[in-house]
Amino acid sequence: MKPKDDEKLQAIVDATFGLVEKVGLSGLTMADIARAAGIATGTLYVYYSSKEELINDLYRKSKTATANRLLKGYDARLPFRRRARTLWRNSMRNRLDHYAEAIFQQQYSNSQWRSASNHALFSNLMQEWLDFLEEGKRQEILKNAPSSLMTALFMGSTRETAELIRRKDIKSDEQTLDIAFALCWDAIKA
Amino acid sequence: MKPKDDEKLQAIVDATFGLVEKVGLSGLTMADIARAAGIATGTLYVYYSSKEELINDLYRKSKTATANRLLKGYDARLPFRRRARTLWRNSMRNRLDHYAEAIFQQQYSNSQWRSASNHALFSNLMQEWLDFLEEGKRQEILKNAPSSLMTALFMGSTRETAELIRRKDIKSDEQTLDIAFALCWDAIKA
Amino acid sequence: MKPKDDEKLQAIVDATFGLVEKVGLSGLTMADIARAAGIATGTLYVYYSSKEELINDLYRKSKTATANRLLKGYDARLPFRRRARTLWRNSMRNRLDHYAEAIFQQQYSNSQWRSASNHALFSNLMQEWLDFLEEGKRQEILKNAPSSLMTALFMGSTRETAELIRRKDIKSDEQTLDIAFALCWDAIKA
Amino acid sequence: MKPKDDEKLQAIVDATFGLVEKVGLSGLTMADIARAAGIATGTLYVYYSSKEELINDLYRKSKTATANRLLKGYDARLPFRRRARTLWRNSMRNRLDHYAEAIFQQQYSNSQWRSASNHALFSNLMQEWLDFLEEGKRQEILKNAPSSLMTALFMGSTRETAELIRRKDIKSDEQTLDIAFALCWDAIKA
DNA sequence: CATGAATGAGCGTTCATTCAT
DNA sequence: CATGAATGAACGCTCATTCAT
Structure with missing residues (x-):
């Protein structure tokens, strides 16, 4: 017997x-995926019963991996601003080092493939982030504003910073990143 | 393009x-467009020589219309914060009142149709906005940060606020909007 | 404008x-049909929106044509046995002259494509036949047996006779056909 | 075929x-057969080298089993009409009690799988039946008509009667069956 | 110009068969 | 022998584009 590989x-x-x-x-085809993976089209269906399942599973895998990367080095006992900085750096590095996944996640969210179960998954993964925001608000370190706005600001900052680095519009040395983070921090701090 | 009619x-x-x-x-088909417009598919090709041309022209039209809406009531002689507030309100109203266009622009940006010429067009249309940011920085009203980051913060704020209103998560009365704008303003002000 | 052809x-x-x-x-493929009809596969879908529609429409067309052929020369004022003979001859000739249609109808009845609406259609077409049987029973010319059994005997007779002629097991001269019909008539007569 | 197990x-x-x-x-797949039989698809090919062989062998098995059932209780020394009645009852019960096989045989006859060798097989199995008909004709108990027509009448009768019972259109008591057989008998008797 | 029938490459998916384990 | 992953041709169907009318 040959087990799944x-x-x-x-x-x-x-x-x-x-x-x-x-x-x-939206340009993905099963034939292209199979060719790029070096297998026959039919073999794809041994691993995934449909294109929808494949894409949703990829989203799940990608979200989980992203979550792990974002939380890498995060320690709830560290000072709040230090933790914010860690999350910010992780988020930005994730976008740079796993650009294809970032593109995929973004396009998935606006696509026909978005599924309710995966939306719930998203909530679970983001719980720690929301707790983090709530803690900041409780301690009056962060502004008392809707978390969705805070998240948009934070993510917008990491996304655009990563994009500027990708385009080589700015350098990625310590000093530049410190300034970029400082802007974001000023934006959300109380 | 021959605008015969x-x-x-x-x-x-x-x-x-x-x-x-x-x-x-990605769900658009030429047949659907023709049917919805009340013409034959062949007639579409009198006005646009391909799907790509149609979509790119739509993007151009949409961007121009958006730009005009954003600048509505904008007067360079008014106080800076007041101008920022006008732009912010215009941007948010635009998202609420022309949701279909907003969806289109967003999906276009991640799509196979994105063209270099239209990216340049974007720069032209946004020149006034960039001038506005530069003026704020010069007068030390705004932070001296990369304009891309400022733009991301500003747009993120209007987009998320509009989305919250759409979902009826927050009310759209004067007071609530004042708070939402205040957050954004704190974010970019010096 | 080019109208449907x-x-x-x-x-x-x-x-x-x-x-x-x-x-x-069950061996039918849309590609084969298109090729045999001398058109492109896509063109098939201008005329029929799916394989199912094509097959069901063909069944309808075929049943209607068959019904017309069966009733050709039938006149309710003629003697009963003469009418039975006309129906029998028509049924047999139909099987010989339109063998492909007969095959199609038979296979359709046992297939996945059978639809309720077409079954109702069948009832309509067969109404005249059932009326004919009832008349015979009323006049005590035919046995007072379930119509389904009478129909099976009648159709079985025409089908097998046609098949014997096709295989050249028997001749198709007047005398032979008279005998074949006489057997069927003895079977159902009172 | 290697009947290892x-x-x-x-x-x-x-x-x-x-x-x-x-x-x-036509809806049969090798994968479904294997799953239903509790074995792997590959194992199917140990017992049958192809789908065609499997289906043809099944047809042979089914025909043999049917033949045995039809001849159950048949005794050449009994009166002719009694023997006819036994064959008729056996045929009808066979259709009711082994409906799946009856379906299979019927669909096989119109299918792409029909093979010449199995058609010959049919003749062998039915030899006793044909002998029976010949004996009836010789003794002038049966009409002197082509055996194919007699067979069609006889089988049509048992098939339709079984179908009526299946649909609960008629009862299956002794009296009803006696009438149904009487009709068939009148049809073929001299 | 306007029409919509015609085209055919390409899509997601199935399945009889093979073969490494 | 038994297994089930692997294969790839073929399926029904879609759709941007063309073109005769």
């Missing part, structure tokens, strides 16, 4: 992220 | 925006 | 009957 | 008949 599954995942970066989520 | 051209434009709101940019 | 529609119908005779109903 | 072979046969009843002959 983890290498092939990983090849499918990698191929799909790579293709989304090149042709966009 | 302005009424038909307008029907195509309106039909396309309406369809994007319903089925998304 | 009756010739093409007829080509589709003819091609499909011909293919069913060769490869069976 | 009779239990598995029987499981395949049972599974296939069961599936044909549910999804029809």
